[in-house]
Amino acid sequence: MMKRRVLLFGLVFCLSAQGMEIRQFDDADKQQRYESLIKELRCLVCQNQSLADSDADLAKDLRDEVYNIIQSGKNEQEAVQFLVDRYGDFVLYRPPLKTTTSLLWLGPLVLLLVGAAFLLRQSKRRSLEQNEPELTQEERLRLQSLKDKLER
């Protein structure tokens, strides 16, 4: 049992350790930019993973490219542009607002407005129901007599 646990622990550990190679940067600022960048970029092979998470061979090559760009002193935009030029907006987790992505960006807002309109209508209807006209004296008497009949 103990052996198995150690094995399991080792397995989990090796999974989490793999996928990232050690990078040398000449200053800490570059390292931070690199590390935040690769979390923002999507791996094309395992599409639900970022470049930072992915073990795919291509992800490693692309990390190399990002590393070289950042290490050579260029900024984040240039690294992102490098990848967008080759792989399209798909590599971005936050796609830019374009006509093709308008539904993506504006969809939630439209849903919110539809929901608000629906709620408003419902509440108006309810308040209308509450404002029923008062019963006349005759009607009230009739209602009372019906109630009495029921109770008997």
Add this chain to the structure above:
Amino acid sequence: MRYLIPLIVFLGVVIFLAIGLTLDPREVPSPFIGKPAPRFLLPQVAEPGDTLGNENLKGQVSLLNVWASWCVSCRQEHPILIQLAKQDIVPIYGLNYKDEREAALGWLRQFGNPYRTSAFDADGKVGIEWGVYGVPETFVIDKQGVIRYKQTGPVTEEILQKKLLPLIRQLQQEQAPS
């Protein structure tokens, strides 16, 4: 009316989900369509002394097929490429991606060689320049050296007949650059 609204909402969801089912999430639209093919110049697989580059593709409609001996789906499309090469409709060039030279040559010997010649991209740098992310990939390049279509994943008989061949014929009608 009371029952109609949920029904309409439900149908709307069904329509969106149905459209979603027909889309292939692995198919990433290539930003290269309509743009000049990225520059490359690489040694050939069979003749390391000779090169393959944009100059070789010039003035003709051509296919550039990205392949590797380790790529399983490349075997799937291989017979189709062989058949296409035999028909001599369009020259097929290969980009051997992140492979070993011996393994690549062995693969060609074993399964046949549909390529005029293959470029040897050992470190995959040219692959990145071309936005390759899933071998096999097939680019259709026109006479001006502009990429007109990209097939990600294996070429099937259906894709060849319905997409590639009609496009190739259409591009071959276009004027060559003077």
